[in-house]
Amino acid sequence: MQSVATALTRLGDLAASPTVSRLANAFSAAGHELSLVGGPVRDAFLDRPIHDLDFTTDATPDEILKVVKPISDAHWDIGRAFGTIGALVAGETVEITTYRADSYDGQTRKPEVVFGLSLEDDLLRRDFTVNALALRLPELALVDPANGIADLLAGILRTPISPERSFGDDPLRMMRAARFTAQLGFSLDADTRVAMEAMADRILNISAERVCDELSKLLKSDSPRVGIELLVDTGLFGRVLPEIPALRLEIDEHHHHKDVYQHTLTVLDQAIGYEKSRASFNGPDLIVRLAALMHDTGKPATRKLEPGGVVSFYHHDLVGAKLAKKRLRALRFDNDTISAVARLIELHLRFFGYTEGAWTDSAVRRYVRDAGDQLERLHILTRADVTTRNRRKADRLGFAYDDLEQRIKELAEQEEMAAVRPDLDGQQIMAILGVSPGREVGEAYRFLLEQRLDDGPLGEEEATRRLTAWWAARAR
Template sequence: MQSVAEALDRLAGLAASPTVATLADAFRAAGFELALVGGPVRDAFLGRATNDLDFTTDATPDEILAVVKPVAEAHWDIGRAFGTIGAIVHGHTVEITTYRADAYDGSSRKPEVVFGTSLEDDLVRRDFTVNALALRLPERTLVDPSGGVEDLIARVLRTPSAPEVSFGDDPLRMMRAARFAAQLGFEVEPGTLAAMGALAPEIDRISAERVRDELSKLLCTGAASRGIRLLVDSGIAARVLPEVPALRLEIDEHHHHKDVYEHSLTVLDQAVDYEVSRGVLDSPDLVVRLAALLHDIGKPATRRLESGGAVSFHHHDMVGAKLARKRLRALRFDNDTIKAVSRLIELHLRFFGYTDGAWSDSAVRRYVRDAGDQLERLHILTRADVTTRNRRKADRLGFAYDDLEERVARLAEEEELAAVRPELDGQQIMEILGIRPGPVVGEAYRHLLEVRLDEGPIGPDAARERLLAWWAARGEA
């Protein structure tokens, strides 16, 4: 946290930058107000890097365009219906929005857009006091009508108006509270937290697409489990992602197993750590984080209390993958994300057979083939899934996975493992067997693929002999 003096110095430097200064001069010359607002001002106090430049003004969208066109390298108006015009000025992307005074009508899933005329009124309708800060330009005057600076210092999230009013206007702000708590490490003020619990059913008014986007932003923070915990404790997760609170299974005094809910949050934390430390994937990786959070959601449906105090969850991987597909479709995730997440959940237990006995090279090849382009993500998820407090067991699993990755790398180098396929393609199979296209070609191809997985590269001549032997065994030569 920067001191107020340091934050004002940072804001003064930002205001003097070519992008901000150019816009400030242009709007003043045209007779309009302009203020830097929200995240850039907040982040100046937090000492965080400023990535996006957001402005607000009393100019209408048409008037914003007229001011911006002469000074921008490019501009667009896809947010025009909501009062927002985007542009690139001196190489930086900016968004400029007309003062807003809109609210939900209590039943619609989208707000009715109403433009305002006052900066202070615009700030009061924003989500949290720490985001309801503005720097008037070109005067460089800090505007803070709701005590946002004090809340930044206290590291508290609070709504500018009564939380019941704010969340009633836009229930998605309750999910934003969880996201900002995770992103900034702030506590939610008790009255605001109580309102989240009381108004949790109101989240049903929000479209699946907006819920999806907010959940994705939360999961892509550095402390995603903190935000998920807030959603669960407030009852919001029960409305938008019910499979996660369902992980809080009742503990039978005679049957013992690890807390699946706490385990899942730990896996999420560890997956984020592995994702960052391995540095192979673009971080944050939403697929990894969704898979980590949801990997055990099949356990409640598959729990069985066994004799002797044991608890089993047979086939929870397959059941969980099915549940994940259903939930992610309901949240309108794209097909590629749904496919990747569900595949990782299907495969997340596969490795644990590796420690029961040494895998053959054939088993390693199948592991790689089944993971496909999700192999690196599967590495991360599998490692993150080890949450035992037994250090010897954790070390044994870690060393075993080190060994598996080394074997994958060695075989990949020797055999181009990432592109495992038979030495003969479909056209060659038809020519050798003298057959036309049809299901038999696929059967022959799969047979040769199994040979390839079992034995590694054998060369086209040996593959031809194996194909003819298979054909003869069918009695159709």
């Protein structure tokens, strides 16, 4: 956390940058107000990188366009209906929005867009006090009508107006509260938390697409766990992602098992750690984090109390994969993400058979084939799934996976295993067998693929010999 004086110095340096100064001078010359607003001002106090430059003004969208056209390299008005104009100024992308004073019907997130008259009123309609900050330009006057600076210094997240009214205006702000607690490490104001609990059902008024976007932002934060816990404890996840609170399975005095919910949060933490340690990952990986969060969601449906106090979860990997597909589809995640997450959940237990006996090269090849382009993510999820406090067991599993990865690497170097294919292609199969395209070609291809996985590269001559023998035996 920066001191106020240091933050103001940083904001002054930002205001002197070519992009900000060019905009400030142009709006001032045109007789309009202009302020840097929200995240950039907040992050100056938190000593965080400043990425997005957001501005607000008393100018209407038409007037904004008139000002920015002469000084921008490009401009766009895709958000014009909501008062927002985008532009590229001095090489940086900016968004400039007319003061807003929206009104709502109290039931759905469909505001009637109404332009406001003052900067202070615009700030008070924002989500949280720490985002209701502005720097007037070019005079460099800090505007803080909701005491956001005090909340920044105290590490508290609260709404500028009553939380009931704020969340009634836009229920998605309840999920944003969880994201900001994770991103900023702030504590949620008690009244704000109470309102979240009381109004959790309102999240059902929000489109799945907006919920998906907010959930993704939370999961891609450095430490999403605290935000997830807040969403579970306040009941929001019970409406948005009910498979997660369902992991809090009751344990009776006769049957004991690991706390699946806490295990899941630990797996997520560890997956993020492994993800950051691997050079092949550049930034947060949403697929890894979704898979870690949902990898055990099949356990509640498959829990069985066995004699002797044992609890089993047979086939929870397959059940969990199906549940993940259904839930992520309902939340409007894209098909590639859904398929990847489901595949990782389906495969996340496969490795544990490796520790029970040495895998053949054929089994290793199948592991790689089944993982496909998700192999690196599967490495992360499988390692993260080891949460035992038994150090000897954890070391044994870790060493076993080290060994598996080394074998994969060696086989890949020998065989270019990442692109495992039969030694003969479809055209060659048809020529050797004298058949036309059809079911038989597919069966022959799969036969040769199994031979390839079992025994490694065969060469064209040996593959032809095995194919003709298989075809002759099949004809009998």
